[in-house]
Structures are given as C-alpha cells and as structure tokens.
Amino acid sequence: MKSLAELEAIRNKAKGSVNLRKDDNAVRIVVGMATCGIAAGAKPVMTALMEEVAKRNLENVAVTQTGCIGVCRLEPIVEVMVPGEEKVTYVKVDPKKAAEIISEHIVNGRVVTKYTIGAAQ
C-alpha cells in the first residue's frame, strides 16, 4: 500500500457490498417473485435491476424479492421504497423499464409515473 488513494479505491469497491448488511435507511427495490411473477418474467427484471445498480455503483440500494403482491395480471411488479417517501409500485416492468426506473427514480429522484400502478388502472 503506497498511498491513501490506493486504500480509498479498495474501500469504495468493498463498501457497497458490506453496506448491504446494515439495516439502516437503505433504498429498497422489491420485485414480486412468486410463481406468477416468475412466469411473467420477473427474473430478467431482477437481473436488469441488479446490473444497473452495479453499473452505477449505487450504494445503499438493496434489491430484494417478495412473494405474491396480489395483482397477478400486472406482473412483473417492482416496488421502490425510499426512506421518508411513499412506496411507489411499478407494474408490467421489463428489463428496459427497469433500467429507466433506476436512472430516473433512484438516481434523479423522479418517479416514472407512466409505469406506476396508478397509470395502469
């Protein structure tokens, strides 16, 4: 180790991973992954979300799955929970929409209204 900068680089690389283990106020992205969700293509959506988070090196974002959300016809469903804000539910998500949700909602803080459950109903 020759410099603090070198240490800092390793720290940044490892930090995101270790942060997942703190149960503090992380942004949570939850994908419905029960039988119908998986049938409707939730798995590629999950992968797309994870890739996007990784590509942008987002810290403090947890991508997780949940069981049946209760509206099978609108699957794949993705819920975004930002601490201190109301939960946003996105429906009929595909990998492309997933990437957009990350860049717009998570990074820029703008809800992508056209994909939300409100717009679909």
Add this chain to the structure above:
Amino acid sequence: MDMVRGHILCCGGTGCTSSGCDAIIKEMEAQLAAHDLEKEFKVIKTGCFGLCALGPIMIVYPEGAFYSRVTPEDVKEIVEEHLLKGRVVKRLLYAETVEEDNIKSLNEVDFYKKQKRIALRNCGVINPEDIEEYIGVDGYRALGKVLTEMKPQEVIDVIKESGLRGRGGGGFSTGMKWQFTYNSQSDQKYVACNADEGDPGAFMDRSILEGDPHAVIEAMAIAGYAVGANQGYIYIRAEYPIAVKRLGIAIAQAREYGLLGKNIFDSGFDFDLEIRLGAGAFVCGEETALITSIEGHRGEPRPRPPFPAVKGLWQKPTLLNNVETYANIAQIILNGADWFKEIGTEKSKGTKVFALGGKINNTGLVEVPMGTTLREIIEEIGGGIPNGKKFKAAQTGGPSGGCIPTHLIDTPIDYDSLMAIGSMMGSGGLIVMDEDNCMVDIAKFFLEFTVDESCGKCTPCRVGTKRLYEILEKITSGNGTMEDLDKMEELCYSIKSTALCGLGQTAPNPVLSTLKYFRDEYEAHVRDKVCPAGVCKKLVKYEIIADKCKGCSACARKCPVGAISGEIKSPYTIDPDKCVKCGVCMDTCKFGAIIKK
C-alpha cells in the same frame, strides 16, 4: 463490481463451529447452486454474533432475518422459501426478532439494544478472511492517517486523551503505557499482544481475533509507529485453532497488500508481525511470564520493576496490550479522543465486552458502555434468569475476581466501582448465579483452578492456595470450625501481600468476597452442617416423607446403589449410609415424596 442481491452471513465462530456451522455453509452453497442462485447471493462466514447459545446462526440480508439453531435440513427451506420466493421462514427466526408480522431490526432486539459495539463492531458483520471487507468498513484508514499525518507523540496524546485503559485486567492507562515505552531509549523495541485469555469464563479475545483479526493487526502497527517498534508478536493459546488460522490468513493478506512489511504508505515505516503459540497456562497471561514464554523459556513470572516498557522481550523496551484494548485503537484514531470520552464513566471510558455465562437466558458476548449496571446486563440484555429462579450473585474477574451480591446489583460496572466492592473487572468473564449455587462451592471451584495453575515459583502462592483449598474442602465436607473461617481470612491477606505475581496476589479474592457477602452461608456449613443451596454433596441428605410416599417402589428400582428399601404400598426409606447422593430418586418420584435437605 458484482452486484449480489443478498448476503447470507453464517457465524463461523468457535461456538457455532462446534454446533455445526460448516455443514450448514456447505449445504447452503449446494442449494444455491441447485437453484441457480449462486451469482445472486453471497455466503459469508463471519465471526461470532455474540449469541452463541442459539447457534448455528445465519443472518440473511437485506431483510436482516436472524435464523437460529439452523440445521442442514432447514437450509433447503430457507433457499426455496426465503431466497427464491422472498418468504422469510418464520419458524426458524430467533423469536426475539419477530414482532407481529415484521422482522425487527437487530438493533431493536433486547439483546443488542443496550449494547454499544466498538471492539466487536465488525464481529459477525464482515468476512474475517477477506481483507477487502475490512477495508470496506474503514479498515486501515487509521493506520494511513497516523503514518501520513501524525507524529508518534501526537498518536500517543490522542490515546492518552481518550482515557482508554487496559482491557486485560489491570486497567492501566493505555496512553501512559505507550508513553513509557516511547520514552525508553533503545536501538530496538517491540510491541506485543496478549491473547492468552486464561480466565475460564472469558472468550472475547478469541471472538475478536476470529471475527475481526485485522483490527488487532492495524492497531499493533499503529502502536509500533507510536512507540518506535517495527516488530510485533501476538501471543495466543494453541487451544484457539480458528483464531490462530484466521490471524495467520490476515497477516499474510496484510503483507500482500503492503499494510505490513517495508515502507508502509510510503512513510518509511516498516512493521511486521509474528504469531507465538502458548500452551495455555493461566500464568502465561501475566506479562512477565508471557515475555519469557515468547523468548522460548518456561513461562514463569519475574519480579517487576523493571517493567516491560523498560526491559521486556530480549531485554528491550516492549509494549504489551490486550486484544480488546487494541481493538479500540483504530476507532479512537478515526473518531477522535472526544468521541471515545463521551462513552462510559468519569474514570472508565468507552465500552467493555463481557462473556455472559451461568444462570442466564442469553449466554454470549455483550459489549456495553462502562457504567452500565449489572441489573441492566442481567435483566435486559441477558434476558433474566431461567426457570423463574432468583438471582443470587454475579462473579466478575474470574479466578482473580469476586462475587457481587443482590443488594449491589445496581452498581455501575467500571474498574473503580468493581474494586470498591471487592471484585474486579478482570478480562470480562461474568458468571451469573442463582439460588441453586452454593457460594462456598464457587470459591472452592476458583481455588481449585488457581492451585492447578500456580507455577510454583513462590511459596505463598504454591503452598498458601493449597492450604486455602484444603480449608474449603473441610468446610464443604461438614468438618469446618468457626476458627477455620478466621484462619482462612488471615491466610488470604498474607497470600495477597507476599505472592510474587498477580496470580497469587489475586487468588484469594473469590474467598474474601464470598466471605464478606455470604458469611452466613459459610456459617451454615460450619455450624449447622448444611449446605443451604443443596450443592455440597457431603452435607446433603435425601429423605422420603412417609406421608407423601405411595410406596410405588419406582425410586428403589432406580437407585444405583440399592439404598432404598420398603414394601409395596407402604412408605419406603433411604439408608443414609449407602446413599451416594446422586439425586436420581428425587427426579424419579412422581409424588414429590423425596426431599433434599
């Protein structure tokens, strides 16, 4: 960076290893592969979470689901339900963490809520075999800061200012010790770490080394820079194989990353470490004995002065600190002395790790701010005494410490208040006793330990502790006299003032403190020839109450020595001369007709 969506933390501490965590980790890896999930989840083997009695323990993040007593058969269910479908397996959750239908955050659970984790901050959080995880939680930043921005004296000043005191038992100011070693002029100096951990009830040093070995390595490098040493030794007992292995891995990784070795952070400072294995004698934890043992001789204490800070390893100035003491250093450097000073009491700053054991619901490791009361530790963190029994005393300081009785349960725990009531902090063993424990027997237990562990170099300890033990033996057999009690007390004081090293000087403490607070119990043994708690076998008598006995003969058939006789349907009797007091008959009788007196 690879993105994984979940981490599966499996405790790989000594407790969970003996309850079978390795088989669970293997099964988990197999199940993940079978479900095509191995890229999405990362299995991390960590150090001790502190709740060893509930092991093997597994925590799944990001949910923070705390699974306890996991078996290999449970793993498939966790994978299929939780990891695949997102349904937490409720029946395996540690009950304390479930609130209505939600998982409580671990920090909200009683066991963790009152804790403040500084020395244990990374235990159970990171993979101790991966240096990058340590770096990810700010590891080696303190070393970087010290080497690039601070002069040695500045480092010492921060440690002094923080008020940190040695966690190995003595409670000596760490900053002062660093200063003395710094002040000693010499061409060569050493730093050493005491990981001998001889107190039979303590295992915090082991857990720190197993769960966060880099914290100790980083602190030793900082200490080396501060006092002017470039070689360090970690003295650890060979009975800690997991800790030894992880420490070895950690040292190798630190070398590979240039965090040990030559010219660290391009500062011109060189530092390296070696592990030395001890045979596990209690006396080798004493500093002068430890130093002789590292040099390759028989571990026997020698008189002080000279102190190690002046003449230590190979007659060179040597800084010796305990594992837990070191585990606080990097945090103090990073957060500042003022941050540390805020925690604790006036003269005891920071936190202390205790190994909670004995008659307590949550046995395990807890780290609390100094000044936390015994009551908080026992009732809130420890979850109280099992089976509705009553608290009787707590023993701190192991074989060098004493017992704290019920009326002192609100004593804030720090170095000085424990001393004031005749116990001591020691290394942090905390054994809880209830009404079924006999205090004379407890004193005898610790004395037996010291008699075994006395190195024999000086007479007061070698002969004196033996005599003490014999008197205790006499009392617990019902042959003691009231004069014995006074004689014993006198002997205690003379051993204390004449023994050569700390082992002998503190050995009488368990006797003195029980005599002070539980004299009535000693007197009962001597005068009435009874053991009130019913522990001392020679004083216990089993009897059948004729009125309650239905004459079923169950007890007679179970008695291993045939001491019970009688005729069916009429009351049975026990022959006291034959009875070996095993207690089987009492457990057998369905009618509560057998009593212990």
